[in-house]
Amino acid sequence: MIQLVVLDMAGTTVDEDNVVYKTVRASINAAGYSFTQDQVQEAGAGKEKSQAIRDVLALDGCPHSDDEVAAIFGDFKQRLQAAYATLDVKEQPGATESFAKLHQHGIKVVLNTGYDRATAENLVAKIGWTVGKEIDGLVTASDVQNGRPAPDMIWLAMQQTGVESRQSVVKIGDSAIDIEEGRNAECGMTFGVTTGAQTELQLKSAEPTHIVDSLGEMCDLVIAATK
8 A cells, every 4th residue: 555655856746948958068068078968868867967977078978087077066055046037937737736645645745855855945935835835745856865866855754644555655756867767766756747857758767557647647646546
């Protein structure tokens, strides 16, 4: 029986016009590179953002120092803070409704993200969600030792909500690394959703249980699995 759904933020539950990966690209290319947006999203989607930068840089086949990655990451954080100060952040269609529907069936809801805590909390506050009301928890990349695709964030979500059985957990995200995270955490179900960074074909490469086009579709499948 499903007890917990762990949902990614940007592209899955939060509609921020893909600003994070546009900003990753802007920061990397400002350092003298010329990566495309598709390359950035293919290599970096869903990851802790300094790791995303490192993996995008690795596409050129040359070694890159920790100092270079740190400098680009610092620039990224400044650019992202400026972007979010004026951005009209919205929830993905049906997010709040889906959270409520899951709660009605006794299923807990936790958001997890490759953002750091300060950025994630800012997004949640802009939308108007509150831990203990719309959501039951928020786990960020800065809360754990190992980011995606390691299972640390999902396991922390389980600890926070008192869920013991890994098979009773569902993970949904808009990138292959979200699905890999769920599989590494031994979740009972994993979902790819087509509302964000990666295509259906890219999501299929991670072999999720289901691919859906909306949170509402995911919600119905999860609730059906509890019956």
